[in-house]
Amino acid sequence: MHRWGKLMNDELAAIAGKHEELVGRMQEKYGLAKEVADQQVKDFKKTIGQLKKSNGQLQKSVRKVTKAGTSHVRGKSRVRQTSRSAGKK
Numbered sequence: 890m891h892r893w894g895k896l897m898n899d900e901l902a903a904i905a906g907k908h909e910e911l912v913g914r915m916q917e918k919y920g921l922a923k924e925v926a927d928q929q930v931k932d933f934k935k936t937i938g939q940l941k942k943s944n945g946q947l948q949k950s951v952r953k954v955t956k957a958g959t960s961h962v963r964g965k966s967r968v969r970q971t972s973r974s975a976g977k978k
Contacts, residue, residue, distance in 0.1 A: 893915065
């Protein structure tokens with residue numbers, strides 16, 4: 890959001906994702922034509938969507954690695970427990 894530094898956090902919170910209201914505020918603060926402000930908002934939303942998708946894919950990969958590592962560790966601990974049990978008998 891560094892490109893829209895003139896918009897305050899409380900203003901953005903009040904807008905709460907309302908496309909037309911954000912376009913209007915950008916026109917006021919930056920003196921942009923409606924079409925330019927509209928395109929910037931659309932581009933920003935597209936970027937956010939791509940970041941969310943990328944983040945979701947990353948989280949899936951992390952879960953797979955974590956799950957694989959956990960099952961491997963569990964398998965080792967079972968082997969240790971079995972070995973200890975066998976040594977006690």
